[in-house]
Amino acid sequence: MPPGHAVQTWTTPSALPLARHPARAELIEQSHLRCAALGLTRVERPDFEPLLRSDLTIARERNQRLFAHAAPVMEMLFEQIVNTESMIVLTDAQGTILHSVGDDEFLARAGKVALAPGVNWAEQSKGTNAIGTALFEECPTLVHGSEHFIHANSFLTCSAAPIFDPRGGMLGVLDVTGDQRSYHQHTMGLVRMSARMIENHWLSDDCGNRLRLHFHSRVEFIGTLLEGILVVGADGRIVGANRSALDQLDVSGAALRMQSLTSLFGTTAAAVFDHFRAPLPLPMRLCLPNGRQFHVNARFSGAARSMALGLGSDEPAAARGAPPGVAVPSPGAARLPSPAADATSAPAGLSALQYLKTGDAQIEATIGKVQRVLNRDIPVLILGETGTGKELLARALHQDSNRARQDFVAVNCASIPESLIEAELFGYEDGAFTGARRKGAPGRIVQANGGTLFLDEIGDMPLALQARLLRVLQERCVMPLGGQKAIPVDIAVIGATHRNLREMIEAGSFREDLYYRLNGLVVRLPALRERSDLQAVAQRILRAECPQDPPRISPAVMALFERCAWPGNIRQLANVLRTAAVMAAGEPQIDEQHLSDDFLEDMRRVPAMTARAAARIAEATPETAAPMVIETAAAPPAPAPAEAARTLGEAEIEMIRRALEAANGNISVASKRLGISRNTIYRKLRWGRAD
Known part of the structure; x- marks a missing residue:
């Protein structure tokens, strides 16, 4: 089954995979029938005649590019299963094992059934097995114990996933056998993730020199393994895609x-390209x-952006107004373009930090602080709830700094x-990985050399890596895995987190010395409910969504917005406004029906509302206010400041709980409706308050 069709997946509720899903049982049965038709018997002796050394060398050279991409993934996948009597296998498109890595004792046991480099494990050679059956079915396959056609292999459990090129051609198979x-x-989940x-x-x-669109229906999944990637040719046609896109x-x-x-x-x-010319652009919203x-x-990436627009390569980038070049990130990493490639990426004379000012005194104070440390080689640590715009502030810092002509490299830890x-x-x-003969990879820190390294969600970095990062920040040198020579780097460092790092230090999950290395200047972005510029932020989002003729926001809708606790902050507001803008297409104003x-x-269901919201409701016309009836006379008196803060937090938790009730307990649905991540919902409900 080619990629893009429904992929057959099965989940096993316990450690007894023999209680099979009917679809998987049928797949195994059909494979057994094919093996019988091929003349194989269940008592076949293992074939111990691998390829000659010279033929294996040729096969490996023919698949060198596949191995170059697979080897580091195999090594790090092995770290997940080490000491579990397992091995990881890479085969070519014919089922011949090219490379393997695993526990030494299990490798020896696997060798007794010829599960070793140079041996072919296609169905016609080894009967029903995860590698051969995955090649035949072109889908992830689990074969466990006696499901193997040949009895000698029944001590194995094998999970395999095919690997496809961007045009859907079979490259090989990645398999974990134990x-x-x-x-x-x-x-199986680990294998499928690694194959992708x-x-x-x-x-x-x-497709490194072409325009690529990274997309997902949920914005927080962009930059992860779940994102779809489309490659666009010079004529605007789609020339490639990853499996998630399909x-x-x-x-x-x-x-x-x-x-x-x-x-x-x-x-x-x-x-x-026009959309991403704006300073600090939001993701586009595109519809099927x-x-x-x-x-x-x-x-x-690269200087050939004219290919994507069909322009001559001799035309200056600034004259074309093309957006800056951005390299495709690995999962969890993204790179901001270099303004050296495009002098018009922001309007002339406009500071990116000034662009973030929308009238809130807290935001202006924060921007004033970071401007004072600009170009002073002082690390900045940005705190704030999910969705408050921490990465936007980091990007603006980079764009206004002397490092703006170099890369901004973001890593979501x-x-x-x-x-x-x-x-x-x-x-x-x-050579950092078993049998490797390739160029290696520089890593995100080296890629940020001369520019800015943004460590998002730094509080989620594993403790062991915190020590290595601290050493890099102290010595300004990076030692790659398997390397013998340190690489000097010149980077500005910006960290961000929604976590309380001081509490993590006390709990022993974050290094105190790293904390003090990162917090040269600590700034906290306020939650949207704490800001006074809600209307200005909302209008800016609408201008980004509808640049030609953005609609107004009615007083009644604005009053509702001011009454909302916004647990998802600006991200949630953007989701609400994008939907409303689509519903109000062609109309001059967003009303409640939108x-x-x-x-x-x-x-x-929100129990209280602010006096400011009540005033706006009173200003609204009867037609505008009609869909929402609010009894203002019964509103409680204005609480004291501490009580007001508690009420907002309680309202936020109540809104999350109501959203969960409306979604019948489905956290994915509730998080999508609220515009916040699943982890945020878990965290806020666990603590019973807004953090």
Whole structure:
């Protein structure tokens, strides 16, 4: 089954995979029938005749690029399963094992059934097994114990996932094999995630000089392994995609390559570039013909951006007004463009920090503080709730600094698997992984050399890596994995977190010395409910969504906004306004009927409202105010400041609980409606207050 079609997946409720899902049982049965038709018997002796050394060398050289992308993933996947009597196997598209890594004792046991480099494990050679059956079915496959056709292999449990190139061609298979007694139901998930990581690296390498759209229906998933990636050619046609893109768009790779940006999303490459010319642009909102919406970020690297717009390469970037180049990130990492590539990425003379000012005294004070340390080599630590704009502030700091002509490299420490973040940050050298013969990778810190390194969610960095990061910040040198020589780096460091790092220090989960290395200047971004510029922020979001003719916000709607606790902060407000802007398309004003029903229902359940909101309701026309009836006479007297703070926090928790009730306890649905992450919901409900 080619990528883009419904992928067959199975979950096992316990460590007894023999209680199979009917679809998986049928898959195993069909494989057994094929093996019997091939003349294999269940008592076949293992074939101990691997490829000749010279032939294996040729096979490896033919698949060197696959191994270059797979080797670091295999090594770090092995860290997840070490000491579990397991091994990781990489095969080519014919099922021949190219490389393996695993526990020494289990490698010896696997060798007794010829599970070793140079041996072919296609079905016609080894009967039903995860590698061969995954190749035949072209989907992730689990084969456990006696489900193997050949009895000699029944001590194994195998989870395999195929690896595809951007055009849907089979590259090979990644497999984790272990003793069937050590079976774990999460192994398949790790294998599938790792296979997709290899595919994404291949896609980035394959299409590095083209416009790429990174998208997801939930904005917080952009920059993770769940994001879809589309590669756009010079004529606007789609020339490649990763598997997540195919799954989200529900099309095959062949069908997608017949589409263009215009037929798929109703836009053009030029429109995408125009959107990202703005300083600190928000993700675009693009719609499929069926109305389904996605958040989209554009990425581009190299000086050949004219290819994406169909322009001559001799035309200066500034004359074209093209957006700056951005390299495709690894999972959890993103890179801001270099203004050296485009002098017009922001309006002339406009400071990015000044652009963030919208009238709130707290924001202006914060911006004043960071401006005073600009270009002083003082690290900045940004605190604040999820969705308050910590990365926007970090990007603005970079753009206004002397480092703006170099890269801004953002690493989300919470979204990269713990086993991968070390290589992502510090890079790795030639030969750092088993049998490697490739160029290695520099790592995000080296990529930020001369520019700015933004460590988002620094509180989620594993403790062991905190020591290595501290050493880099102290010595300004990076030692890649497997390297013998340190690489000097010149970086500005900005950290951000929603966590209380002082409490983490007391609990022993964050290093105190790293904390004091990062907090040269600590600033806290206020929650949206604490800001006085809600209307200005809302209007700016609308101008970004509807640059030609942004609608106004009616007084009644504005009163509702001021009454809302906004647990998702600016991100939640943006989600509400984007939906309202679509509903009010062609109308001059956003009224209550343009707001989503779940938001209105949540607001009806908020027990109190501010005097400012009541005044705005009173100003509203009867037609505007009619859909929402609020008994202002029964409103309680204005509370004391401490009581008001408690009421807002309680209202926020109440809104989350109501959203969960309306979603029948489905946290994913509730988080989407509120515009906040699942982790934020867990955290706020766990503590029973707004943090």
